[in-house]
Amino acid sequence: METTQYLEIFIEESKEHLQAINENLLELEKNPEDMEIVNEVFRSAHTLKGMSATMGFEDLANLTHKMENVLDAIRNHKIKVTTDVLDVVFASVDDLEAMIQDIASGGDGKRNVEEIVARLKAIESGSNVEKKEKSEVREPSHSSEGNSVQYDEFETTVIQQSKEQGFSCYEVIVTLKEDCLLKAARVYMIFEVLEKCGEIIKSVPAVEELEEEHFDHRFTVTIVTKDEASEIEKKVMKVSEVEKVVVQPFADSPKQASDHSKETDHSDKEEKKKASAEKNAKDHQADGGKQRKSKNVSNKTIRVNIERLDSLMNLFEELVIDRGRLEQISRELNHPELTETVERMSRISGDLQNIILNMRMIPVETVFNRFPRMVRQLARELDKQINLEIIGAETELDRTVIDEIGDPLVHLLRNAVDHGIETKEERKAKGKPIEGTVKLKAYTSGNHVFIEVEDDGAGINREKVLKKAIDKGIVSQEEAEKLTDSEVFGLIMESGFSTADRITDISGRGVGLDVVKATIESIGGSININSVEGKGSVFSIQLPLTLSIISVMLIEVGNEKYAIPLSSIIETAIIKKEDILSAHSKKVIDFRGKVVPLLFLEKLFEVPKEEAEDDYLSVVIVRKGDKMAALVVDSFIGQQEVVLKSLGNYLTNVFAISGATILGDGQVALIIDCNALIK
């Protein structure tokens, strides 16, 4: 079978299934008695196995199969859920992830899984040997002959009941032609035919997999009906591209003789309805029912390749530049009809912009979902008990931002687990609950998304931080006395600072927090620390919703135009020369009772221009956190939406410039990085 065209879907879905397994396993660890969770994991593993077997990834299928056996044993109460058992299952999930990763990067997904398979087997055989036989049968794509179908308790009950009411139950084994092109379509047609004959109880592989063509050429449908076997066969054969149909009576237990099932009883319709209604109600919990249900909702979303969204975004960015140009022209021409049309177009493209930006938004969940595993692992290594609470995983952020925040968050979480949360003994001694809590919280507020990493650990010792900062020469003694708490805690993110007394594998090598800070600031965000000693700390990250289109204020200095992001601007003002004060030989102004330093952009940026004497100065008051500065400019041009562009790979680390944008006239304007200007 030609499988390459499905490879992408296969990889995507495998990742989803593995993620689901991961999440459910963590859940299971908390509620080891909840068999519903085991069922969930089992379902994901089962689907994964079927898919990988169909795609020809034998190692993947093999390992999943062994894992499934263990899960099956758990499900049947043959094995108890313990941390050790889960460790092995987690390890095999790791292996599966590695294989999928390999396949995604063009490899063949082969991997030496003997060791882990042996461990899985050990667990499995440690419990019960006969289990194995049963689970072997569960493999649909591998069992070569007959496609024996395994029924769960519920399904057998339904079959039994319908038989008692005079229905027959058949297993219809359909083989499609080798060259069948639209297998999913054929499956659909066959299901329609069968649904007219009676009630479909189960199919192997499951309906979803059939619809997505995750099967070779054969599948089995179990059906309860009043029709004759030959009749069903004839009806199904009428669907084109069907190679062979075998209708065999359902034989589950010896007491149900096969000839009995062929009998057609004449029970009244009332009974039939009752039976099916009852069945439908139960279907909600049952495997088959769930998949049938999802058939109706599965078409509400589509998968779109990220690259297409990116090129859509790029095209739109071009449009934004032209929009800027058009707005400029219409202002110059001052033609009422043109102005009206341009305004209309601006509004529409504004809406379009929102939609496109929204399309690129993905929930932070995609980053968050790998953390529970990581925290669990760390806690085990450090012998701490930690509960990771994730709040607001559905909060959405632009993909470009999402790509950047993974590493900083890993770092902050490791930090919280390693340095934040105390050891069990310490916690006990302090009268805290032995289990530490780390909260990862995301929420939207205005044009920003906030992500907080909070722990209820030891907190930060203000004095210790200050002493170290002074020792390392990061601040002077005098400066240190004036710092606020949050400024002191901010010091731990300066480069060359680490308060960890001992170095562990996990964090505390003196690098890291400064990198976290740099990364977050490089994407236009900021980070703030709050801590109460003995109670815990909160690292709060503020992030922009998107990085690609931002609102700026255009200003002019000499002949040069610069853009200042609106997010940093507090307001613009015109001040009198005589209002300028001097403090410590620096020029400052009094802005609403606060002393704000004046920064002359022409001097900072060495703008070539003649000295012009003016009694008034135009200033833009910008902020970074609580700190402010007043940028002196020549004139304000106005507010505009611009597309943020990078300066390329050659020009890196340009002083106080975070990027560039292309203006309506085709010229490049640089975007001022206010964070770098305010010290």
Place this chain on the structure above:
Amino acid sequence: MSKISAPSVLKVIAFQLGDNEYALPIHQVQSIERLMPITRVPKTVPFIKGVINLRGVVTPIIDLRTRFGLPEKEFDDGTRIIVATLNEMEVGFIVDGANDVLDISEEFIEPQPEMVGEIEAEYITGVAKWEKRLLILLSLEKILEK
């Protein structure tokens, strides 16, 4: 540029800078542009003239004269920007004029030149004598080194 077998040919773009003729391998050159407005980027090294809008891509511009320590010259009608790419870096070079595209047999390329100016010597991979012309072959890697 290893010399494997005899008549191996190097395709280059030849351009003028002062009295000398220089060349860059054509596979490193993306396009040749007329001069366009350059936005100055403050606080960068003197040979970085600024950035241009090259069909939607913000591209940094290096003045090769300044880079090689040659005297500055007013831009004129002949001034061109040669856009080159190296390791995903896209950079434009201001040159006095772009001359033509040449096929040079590698046998005419001599490795280490002695007679050219000292400052530019470090950016040079070789010299080619070609039909009475003297072409100085430049190393993009070294020019872009900081």
